[in-house]
Amino acid sequence: MGALSGTRVCDFTGQLAGAGATRLLAAFGAQVIRVEDPVREGRWDILRGMEPFADERRSVDLGGAFNNHNVEKLGVTINLRTERGRELLEELVRISDVVAENFAAGVLAKMGFPYERLCELRPDVIYVSNCGFGQRGPYREFKTWGPIVQACCGLTFTSGLPDLPPAGWGYSYMDHQGGNFMAIAILAALIHRQATGEGQWVDMSCTAAGASLLGPAVLDYTVNGRPARREGMPNSNRSQSPAMAPHGIYPALGDDEWVAIACRNDGDWAAAGAVFGEPWAGEPRFADLAGRLRHEDELDAHLAAWTHPRDKFTTAEALRSAGVPASAVQRPEERVEHDPGTSDWGLWPEVEHTAIGRVRVDGLPVHLSETDWQMARGAPCLGEHNDYVFGELLGMPRDEIASLREEGVL
Amino acid sequence: MSTGTGPLQGLRVLELAGEWCAFAGKLLGELGADVVLVEPRAGSPLRRHEPFAGDEPGVERSLWWWHYQSSKRGVALDLDDAGDAEQWRRLFGAVDVVVEGEAPGQLAALGLDHPTVRAGRPELIWVSITPFGRDNPRADEPATDLTLLAGGGPVWSCGYDDHTIAPVRGGGNQALHIAGLHAVAATLVAVLHQRAGGPGQHIDVSMHAAANVTTEAATYHWLVARETVQRQTGRHASHRPTQSLGAFDRDGRPVNTGFPPTQPAGFQAVLDWLQEAGLLEDFPDAVFLRLGIERGGVHLADIASDVEAQAIFGAARDALLLLASRLTGYEFFVGGQRRGLAVGVINAPEEVMEDPHFQATGFPTPVVYEDRGAPVLHAGSGLGFERTPWRISRRAPHLGEHDEEVLGRPFPGG
Numbered sequence: 001m002g003a004l005s006g007t008r009v010c011d012f013t014g015q016l017a018g019a020g021a022t023r024l025l026a027a028f029g030a031q032v033i034r035v036e037d038p039v040r041e042g043r044w045d046i047l048r049g050m051e052p053f054a055d056e057r058r059s060v061d062l063g064g065a066f067n068n069h070n071v072e073k074l075g076v077t078i079n080l081r082t083e084r085g086r087e088l089l090e091e092l093v094r095i096s097d098v099v100a101e102n103f104a105a106g107v108l109a110k111m112g113f114p115y116e117r118l119c120e121l122r123p124d125v126i127y128v129s130n131c132g133f134g135q136r137g138p139y140r141e142f143k144t145w146g147p148i149v150q151a152c153c154g155l156t157f158t159s160g161l162p163d164l165p166p167a168g169w170g171y172s173y174m175d176h177q178g179g180n181f182m183a184i185a186i187l188a189a190l191i192h193r194q195a196t197g198e199g200q201w202v203d204m205s206c207t208a209a210g211a212s213l214l215g216p217a218v219l220d221y222t223v224n225g226r227p228a229r230r231e232g233m234p235n236s237n238r239s240q241s242p243a244m245a246p247h248g249i250y251p252a253l254g255d256d257e258w259v260a261i262a263c264r265n266d267g268d269w270a271a272a273g274a275v276f277g278e279p280w281a282g283e284p285r286f287a288d289l290a291g292r293l294r295h296e297d298e299l300d301a302h303l304a305a306w307t308h309p310r311d312k313f314t315t316a317e318a319l320r321s322a323g324v325p326a327s328a329v330q331r332p333e334e335r336v337e338h339d340p341g342t343s344d345w346g347l348w349p350e351v352e353h354t355a356i357g358r359v360r361v362d363g364l365p366v367h368l369s370e371t372d373w374q375m376a377r378g379a380p381c382l383g384e385h386n387d388y389v390f391g392e393l394l395g396m397p398r399d400e401i402a403s404l405r406e407e408g409v410l
Numbered sequence: 411m412s413t414g415t416g417p418l419q420g421l422r423v424l425e426l427a428g429e430w431c432a433f434a435g436k437l438l439g440e441l442g443a444d445v446v447l448v449e450p451r452a453g454s455p456l457r458r459h460e461p462f463a464g465d466e467p468g469v470e471r472s473l474w475w476w477h478y479q480s481s482k483r484g485v486a487l488d489l490d491d492a493g494d495a496e497q498w499r500r501l502f503g504a505v506d507v508v509v510e511g512e513a514p515g516q517l518a519a520l521g522l523d524h525p526t527v528r529a530g531r532p533e534l535i536w537v538s539i540t541p542f543g544r545d546n547p548r549a550d551e552p553a554t555d556l557t558l559l560a561g562g563g564p565v566w567s568c569g570y571d572d573h574t575i576a577p578v579r580g581g582g583n584q585a586l587h588i589a590g591l592h593a594v595a596a597t598l599v600a601v602l603h604q605r606a607g608g609p610g611q612h613i614d615v616s617m618h619a620a621a622n623v624t625t626e627a628a629t630y631h632w633l634v635a636r637e638t639v640q641r642q643t644g645r646h647a648s649h650r651p652t653q654s655l656g657a658f659d660r661d662g663r664p665v666n667t668g669f670p671p672t673q674p675a676g677f678q679a680v681l682d683w684l685q686e687a688g689l690l691e692d693f694p695d696a697v698f699l700r701l702g703i704e705r706g707g708v709h710l711a712d713i714a715s716d717v718e719a720q721a722i723f724g725a726a727r728d729a730l731l732l733l734a735s736r737l738t739g740y741e742f743f744v745g746g747q748r749r750g751l752a753v754g755v756i757n758a759p760e761e762v763m764e765d766p767h768f769q770a771t772g773f774p775t776p777v778v779y780e781d782r783g784a785p786v787l788h789a790g791s792g793l794g795f796e797r798t799p800w801r802i803s804r805r806a807p808h809l810g811e812h813d814e815e816v817l818g819r820p821f822p823g824g
Contacts, residue, residue: 003603016626028599052627052635052649064634065627134794137771142747147645148754151666152743156644157758158581159568165664166756167578170567170647171626180591185793187598188441192417192798194605200797208773209792214582214759215477220461221760222774222787223473229758236581239556241474242459247556249565249576256573260560325552327561329577332625332632332639335563340547341618348633360633365589365619366596367543370611371603 002029003371007190010035010089010096011073014045016172017146017206018102018130019069020179021186025098026072027364027373033096033389034070034380035089038077038410042382044103054356061355061381068361068379071351075380076389077410080111084409089113091394093121097193098186102130102178105140115201124199126189130182134205144206146172153210158217160234177213178206216241238296245292246272249329250304252312258329259312261303261319265289271322276306353378386410416442417798421601422505425482427454430511430539430617432478433590438507438597439481440791440800446505446816447482448489448498453809469809476806480777480788484807485816489520497817498522503531506604507597511539514549524612534610535600539593543616553617558585562621567628567639567647571654577641588624589617657731659739666754667734668746670726673707677722679749680729687745693732698725763787777805 007030013019026032036042041060043049052064078092079085093099099118101108108114108129118125129135132144132152150156150169160166185202193199211218220226220241228234239247244262246269252259263269266288273281280302285291292299307315312328319326328334335342342348345367348360356378364373386405390396404410419442425435427449439445458467459474485501487494499522502508508524510517517523524536538544541553559565559579569577593615604610622629628647631637637649644664645652657667671677677699684690702708702722712719730753734742743755757765763774768790776785791800 003599003608006606024595052631052637054634064630068630068633133767134771134792136794137767139747139767143750143752144754145668145752148666148668148752151754151756152762154757154759154762155580155582156666157756159578160581161570161575161578164570164575165644167569167641168644169564169580170569170641170645171564171628172646173564173580173584173624173626175626176624177587177591180588180595181792183595184437184441184591184598185795187595187602188417189795189798191421191598191601191605192419194602195420198797200795202796203794205771205792205794207792208768208771208790211759211762211768211773212789212791213584213587214762215789216461216474217582217759218763218789219473219477219786221763223463223476224461224465226461227758227760229760234581236579237556237576239554241461241583244554247554249556249560249579251576258560258565258576260557260565260579262554262556264554320551323552325554325557327553327557329560329565330563331566332563332628333636335561335622336629336632339561341542341561341616342622344546345543345616345619347619347622362623362629362633363619364596365543365592365616365623367545367614368596368600368611369613370609371599 002374003368005029005031007031007098008096009033009098009100010092012099012101012103012108014102015047016069016175017178018100018182019045020176021130021182022073022100023069023071024179024183024364025186027375028371032073033092033385034073034075035092036075036077036382038079038383038408039081042077054359059355064359066379067351067353067356067359070379071361071375072377073380074385074389075383076386077383079409082409084404086112088390088394088409090121092389093118093125095393096122096125097190098126098128100128100182100186102182104143105131105133105135119199122199124193124197126186126193126199126202128182128185128189128202128204130178130204130206132206134208135203146175149174149178149206149210153207154214154217154228155210158214158228158234159236161237162232162235166234174206174210178209181209243289243293245289245296246299246303248300248303250300250307252307252315252328253310257312259307259315260327260329262325264325268324272319272324275318275322275324278302278306349375351375351378354381354384383410415798416440416800417795418443419798421507423507423509424448424502424505426508426510426512427456428511429456430541430586430589431509431537431593432456433586434537434539434593434597435509436478436481437590437594438509440802442798445482446501446812447479447484447807448487448501449484449809451486451488451810457809476786477788479806481803482807483804483812483816484810485813486810489522495520495522501816502527502534505534506601507535507537509537509539509593514540514544528612532609533604535597535604535613536610537593537597537613537615539589539615539617541617543619544614546616548618555579555583555585558617558621562618563625563628564621567625567641569641570643573641585617585621589615589620592620655727655731657734659734659742660736661738663739664756665734665739665742666756667727667730668752668754670723670730671751672710672723674703676751677702677726679751680726683733683745683749684729687733687736689732689736693729695725695728698722699729702726775802777802779805
């Protein structure tokens with residue numbers, strides 16, 4: 001019994017920006033029922049059937065990313081082009097606390113299920129939509145995916161090195177964070193409903209959510225008139241807010257090996273200097289933050305020359321032992337297989353997927369002392385829980401389910 | 411219909427000022443919780459975080475503080491002072507949630523940690539947000555946003571095709587936000603459970619674990635197939651190299667061309683756009699776009715083996731590059747999107763605040779500062795609660811601003 005075991009979610013989410021939200025709810029025990037289209041084999045979610053694969057087999061049930069993002073959920077198929085299919089969805093909405101989706105704006109309404117209709121079916125329904133620019137405003141029709149969200153909201157621009165194009169994030173950071181914001185929207189709306197009995201619609205804009213994560217840079221502009229688009233910026237391996245130096249990612253021994261070092265204050269710098277044991281570390285011009293910032297290029301050159309012939313883990317450990325924040329830039333294998341920060345946390349639970357078999361997935365970075373999360377069941381195969389949901393939950397006889405399947409409704 | 415108050419109205423939160431938990435407290439406050447921030451009488455060190463208003467350092471001038479501590483009331487208490495510690499005990503006796511990110515052992519030494527206080531307050535929800543979690547062999551290691559993102563995975567995937575250039579930390583102190591969002595979600599789960607009759611609990615948040623599960627393909631390609639992704643300029647890190655689009659607008663600024671179209675409607679949209687921009691004659695490969703329409707589109711899976719599909723897909727990509735090079739980034743973005751093409755403009759944060767859509771939807775959020783002539787515009791939110799709106803309820807507190815109000819008379823109803 002999880003903390004959310006009394007909550008049922010009718011789930012139209014896909015990819016990660018939506019699926020990540022309901023995944024979190026499912027891990028705490030909510031009954032999340034994914035509704036997928038049998039005609040297109042659920043491929044609205046482009047990750048169904050996409051790599052990585054655990055072995056040589058290929059099908060819509062075997063996508064590794066889809067499994068990762070949909071653990072602990074149930075899956076049903078409903079053909080919403082049919083009248084009977086729409087009736088079934090109506091029945092499902094009636095017994096659901098939450099309807100969640102991340103289609104482009106207006107898509108669910110065009111399918112015949114605008115918020116007003118959902119309310120007729122379930123007066124206290126919580127409806128959370130998550131799309132690129134939200135469902136109102138000049139860009140409401142615009143289509144996005146993670147990299148476009150990040151480009152439009154400022155996150156791509158603010159990640160990079162001087163005199164180079166923006167590096168961006170190298171993955172869909174805002175799919176993760178969009179999913180997290182969406183989960184918070186659902187949970188907060190559930191708390192309001194618990195207190196008042198009222199449901200509501202939460203119209204989430206993923207680009208606005210992304211832009212909300214750059215607050216100090218926004219204030220530097222609105223208060224000081226200083227734009228982020230200026231000479232020498234972005235320079236996101238250095239630290240402007242708060243100001244620190246040295247603060248960077250330096251080369252280490254080996255091919256494409258790096259170590260990150262951050263001196264938060266003069267005390268950290270003195271401690272790091274003792275580890276470096278070089279004359280430059282004691283130069284007066286580097287003694288205080290203002291001096292280190294003034295001579296940051298030379299400072300970084302000294303550090304890079306020192307770190308380059310040394311192992312990244314050894315350097316990081318030596319600095320941390322002196323109380324200075326430092327870390328190897330870890331490869332996936334290093335942080336997954338050899339890091340007690342993840343293994344002792346239980347961060348990579350193994351789930352049982354009906355078709356894939358046993359496979360590890362992302363866990364959650366929280367532990368609750370009384371009602372912790374659990375991930376044991378893999379993502380649903382296409383229509384895997386039709387019998388349970390339509391039979392057990394909606395009370396439909398077994399032969400009717402079979403004939404609906406034959407008629408292409410399920 | 412809006413009630414004017416947030417969905418967490420009535421939730422009482424006590425936050426011990428600290429870098430790791432500031433964002434979580436802010437979000438709880440913006441969702442309607444009554445958040446009281448406790449900092450030392452000498453002022454939190456976070457008040458010294460750059461940048462400053464007018465570039466003048468000052469205890470009330472940190473823009474970092476203005477942003478992360480808005481929607482909170484503030485009191486000053488020295489927890490190592492017996493009288494102040496007693497005030498702190500009174501305060502947390504009246505709240506639902508405590509949020510803290512103190513260094514290991516700090517609160518235990520004062521007898522103010524969760525294991526010590528839980529017996530008397532079993533319904534209390536206590537949230538710890540720390541670099542490696544309270545219960546981990548690495549718990550004592552020093553860390554910053556940079557070292558957490560470097561050790562936790564995001565940095566490995568971010569940077570440039572040229573791997574002699576250092577990988578990149580994404581900007582904006584995102585390690586705080588990744589952990590903060592997970593902390594808030596877990597807190598709300600605990601609140602729902604407690605209000606349904608369950609006990610309170612401790613929530614242990616590891617920022618390192620949070621970064622580790624915020625790397626998309628980097629982690630699951632390893633977990634599922636033992637494949638290692640490699641960073642690439644301006645696009646997703648991948649276990650096999652993907653093509654660089656290298657698209658720039660007419661001013662030489664990079665733009666995001668999205669994924670080139672593969673369907674007839676997309677090819678037609680590109681053709682129409684070339685026509686309207688007067689570029690059709692400059693683009694002989696338009697013939698392939700017409701072919702793509704006749705063929706009913708191309709399948710990505712065929713591109714490697716089908717020369718014609720390759721030419722069609724390549725023509726769509728090249729047409730977008732040409733259009734981008736003749737337009738401003740903004741014109742390219744709006745022009746493409748109005749034609750149903752998912753393309754983007756690379757905005758700096760200030761350009762977001764000036765953008766017509768963000769302005770029309772009220773993203774720039776005015777906050778009153780009594781000593782300034784006009785309200786200050788803060789970043790808004792993406793959470794459009796229909797009945798219980800997100801809002802910044804007040805500017806960040808001055809040092810000890812609510813001492814009398816809060817310490818004289820703890821929370822209303824508390």
